[in-house]
Amino acid sequence: MVDEPKFKRPEVVNDDSLVLYCNQYSYYCQKVLWALHEKDIKFTKYEIDVANDEHFSEWFLELNPRGELPVLQKGLLIVPGSTRILDYLEENYPNNKPLKLRWCENVKLQNLKNSLDKLPIGVITMGSFLHPRTVVAPKSPFVQPVRYTILERDESVSNRLRGYAKAFPAFSEVLQKKAEFHDRKRQMLASEQYFLQLLDVLDQVLADAEAELTKSGDDKIWIAGADISLLDISLVCLLYRLYVLGLEDRFWTVGKKPQLEKYFNRIMASENFQHTLPTKTSLLKTIWLNTPSTYKAGIAAFSFSSMIIGSTLLKR
Numbered sequence: 283m284v285d286e287p288k289f290k291r292p293e294v295v296n297d298d299s300l301v302l303y304c305n306q307y308s309y310y311c312q313k314v315l316w317a318l319h320e321k322d323i324k325f326t327k328y329e330i331d332v333a334n335d336e337h338f339s340e341w342f343l344e345l346n347p348r349g350e351l352p353v354l355q356k357g358l359l360i361v362p363g364s365t366r367i368l369d370y371l372e373e374n375y376p377n378n379k380p381l382k383l384r385w386c387e388n389v390k391l392q393n394l395k396n397s398l399d400k401l402p403i404g405v406i407t408m409g410s411f412l413h414p415r416t417v418v419a420p421k422s423p424f425v426q427p428v429r430y431t432i433l434e435r436d437e438s439v440s441n442r443l444r445g446y447a448k449a450f451p452a453f454s455e456v457l458q459k460k461a462e463f464h465d466r467k468r469q470m471l472a473s474e475q476y477f478l479q480l481l482d483v484l485d486q487v488l489a490d491a492e493a494e495l496t497k498s499g500d501d502k503i504w505i506a507g508a509d510i511s512l513l514d515i516s517l518v519c520l521l522y523r524l525y526v527l528g529l530e531d532r533f534w535t536v537g538k539k540p541q542l543e544k545y546f547n548r549i550m551a552s553e554n555f556q557h558t559l560p561t562k563t564s565l566l567k568t569i570w571l572n573t574p575s576t577y578k579a580g581i582a583a584f585s586f587s588s589m590i591i592g593s594t595l596l597k598r
């Protein structure tokens with residue numbers, strides 16, 4: 283008897299409506315989610331369980347052999363990757379709010395967008411976990427126990443990929459290559475000096491953004507003027523990722539980039555951006571599910587002893 287696969291293709295894909303396969307903590311998915319909200323396009327969100335490797339399951343690899351999120355589906359049409367999805371939305375929904383920067387707009391803004399889109403967000407994220415000296419006060423869900431779990435999973439990912447390559451021969455080549463790429467990435471990231479250089483490149487890109495925001499002045503909400511563009515989406519999603527990683531003090535708060543700070547705080551409060559964030563309940567659930575049991579035992583022991591001390595004090 284053949285074992286039932288752990289993950290099965292969801293049933294939501296039979297009609298012609300839009301389905302977005304994504305993960306609530308992914309930077310690339312957040313960009314697409316924000317664009318869909320901004321353009322007011324109806325879609326169904328399907329959360330992929332990356333903590334249990336659903337993105338490397340056979341049904342997902344059939345959708346995107348690279349095993350990466352996000353993926354958009356409309357009937358038989360499959361669009362993988364945030365850049366291609368954002369282009370697809372611009373081209374196929376011409377009557378919805380346009381988000382593309384117009385070519386006549388400032389070349390510096392175009393260059394800034396290109397630099398932002400080339401930044402390796404996954405590498406920056408993992409680097410901040412490997413080199414905790416670089417961060418101050420990471421926010422949920424990237425609290426200490428969760429970072430520990432993510433790092434542990436990341437350490438074994440190339441072995442798991444090689445296992446999936448054997449299990450799913452049709453995707454073997456791409457999964458093997460992914461495993462090799464991952465090994466090289468981990469090797470480079472082991473050096474704190476390499477990571478600090480990467481942060482310097484990032485700082486330069488943010489300094490360019492600060493210069494553009496200083497030029498556009500306080501009366502403009504968005505970086506290119508009165509309307510939101512894909513440049514704002516790339517920039518604010520990056521700032522948000524850096525903020526949850528605990529890197530904001532290094533780059534823009536405490537007077538380092540005051541325009542960027544104002545811009546980020548203003549946009550972070552906006553409704554469409556808030557729609558892209560996980561709910562408090564799912565944050566708590568993620569933290570709990572990704573906290574190693576040794577920590578949980580510690581928390582339970584702490585709560586129990588506080589209860590005893592509390593009740594003893596109350597009796598007095």
Ligand SMILES: N[C@@H](CCC(=O)N[C@@H](CS)C(=O)NCC(=O)O)C(=O)O
Pocket residue numbers: 307308309310311337349350351352362363364365404
């Ligand atoms: N170039 C892709 C990158 C997507 C990407 O790296 N997605 C992450 C989620 S944030 C992912 O799927 N990581 C899993 C992996 O690479 O194995 C895009 O723009 O969508």
